[in-house]
Amino acid sequence: MSKRYPKTLSAGANNTVIALSETEAGKLFIEDTRSDIGSEAEKMKFANTINGLVVKFIRLDLMPDDTEVLVMERLFPLDFRAFEYEKRQLIFEVFENELRQLHAQGFVHRDIRRPSDMPGFSFDNIFLTPSGIRLIDVGISALRSQVGDKLFNKFVEQELQELSAFETFFLNR
Numbered sequence: 001m002s003k004r005y006p007k008t009l010s011a012g013a014n015n016t017v018i019a020l021s022e023t024e025a026g027k028l029f030i031e032d033t034r035s036d037i038g039s040e041a042e043k044m045k046f047a048n049t050i051n052g053l054v055v056k057f058i059r060l061d062l063m064p065d066d067t068e069v070l071v072m073e074r075l076f077p078l079d080f081r082a083f084e085y086e087k088r089q090l091i092f093e094v095f096e097n098e099l100r101q102l103h104a105q106g107f108v109h110r111d112i113r114r115p116s117d118m119p120g121f122s123f124d125n126i127f128l129t130p131s132g133i134r135l136i137d138v139g140i141s142a143l144r145s146q147v148g149d150k151l152f153n154k155f156v157e158q159e160l161q162e163l164s165a166f167e168t169f170f171l172n173r
Ligand SMILES: Nc1ncnc2c1ncn2[C@@H]1O[C@H](COP(=O)(O)OP(=O)(O)O)[C@@H](O)[C@H]1O
Pocket: 009, 010, 012, 013, 014, 015, 016, 017, 025, 027, 055, 072, 073, 074, 075, 076, 124, 125, 136, 137, 138, 139
């Protein structure tokens, strides 16, 4: 029988994500990629201090082969279609409030909708879970304190447009 963990969850363009256990997922950071484990961890931790929307950071660690890994809470998404329209409206409302709260506190996710010219599911960083919508992947997220007001406000404006596209998708599919 094959060993239970770690097991690959996703082998994406940038990072591989593995299941470390029933409760922990790990994003592997191979050296020489453009993504930076330290800043991704800091952004995740900052969002976690504001509310529960972004997946919870657990720790930074090394795999047995010395690969750097960002360990986070493992999420188990549900299918949107299993929920009544009215329930989805309520779930969306909570999501919108939490996203706006992140913006108000200086965090913008920036990746809730994949650009339409990129292959794959448009909203793959949005997970519907038993406790509502959660966001993963803060790889390109920005903090107001780092990028300044001008860029931050522009990113928020873009995010609200992406949110509106998600609303249409989530409620009408
Ligand atoms: N916390 C998690 N729980 C379960 N699966 C996850 C988690 N984080 C990432 N994944 C899986 O790994 C994929 C890629 O993760 P993501 O952080 O979006 O990396 P990338 O930067 O490659 O887009 C996700 O689409 C999902 O399938």
